[in-house]
């Protein structure tokens with residue numbers, strides 16, 4: 001199976017996980033990226049079984065609307081039962097690095113409002129230690145240079161993702177060579193830098209369930 005087939009496989013598996021838990025008033029949290037896109041396309045089949053969705057990016061909102069799935073503002077929905085999204089890396093504790101598609105802030109926010117975070121990923125995303133994938137950090141435009149200097153002091157090699165603007169109008173700095181042996185401590189430390197909007201470590205809010213696509217089938221891994 002190629003990577004896209006693995007992504008589709010986990011998208012369908014996620015659909016099976018939520019299928020029996022959908023009600024006419026259910027609002028589903030939807031992530032961003034190629035794996036989330038497979039899920040959105042699969043979800044269209046159930047669109048009459050739930051109310052609508054909250055999206056973590058304009059791109060996902062557009063894709064949902066193209067399937068005639070209503071998209072709600074997060075401010076109007078309160079707590080939601082599920083958030084389904086991909087990841088750039090995920091470890092055995094279901095902590096993740098996210099933000100390869102620059103949607104990390106809205107993703108973290110929708111995840112924070114969700115009872116259950118279901119991560120869907122192909123097996124290439126599984127790691128024992130987070131950090132090979134460059135850590136994305138969303139910063140206010142005028143803080144780019146200052147935050148970069150502060151990140152160097154923390155031991156990273158920060159690189160501005162030129163030409164990319166987030167849905168919130170901010171910039172992305174990708175950090176290479178970060179030591180991520182304590183993801184929670186680093187997540188909190190980076191958040192203390194003035195001008196940082198959000199960082200792509202999901203340790204404070206790890207996934208609750210990981211559906212991992214492998215050549216042997218979908219592995220279901222619950223958080224410990």
Ligand SMILES: O=C[C@H](O)[C@H](O)[C@H](O)COP(=O)(O)O
Pocket residue numbers: 031032033034035036085086087088097098099100101102103104107
């Ligand atoms: O900002 C983007 C997100 O964090 C994505 O969920 C992540 O980059 C994984 O994307 P994909 O499913 O395309 O590998």
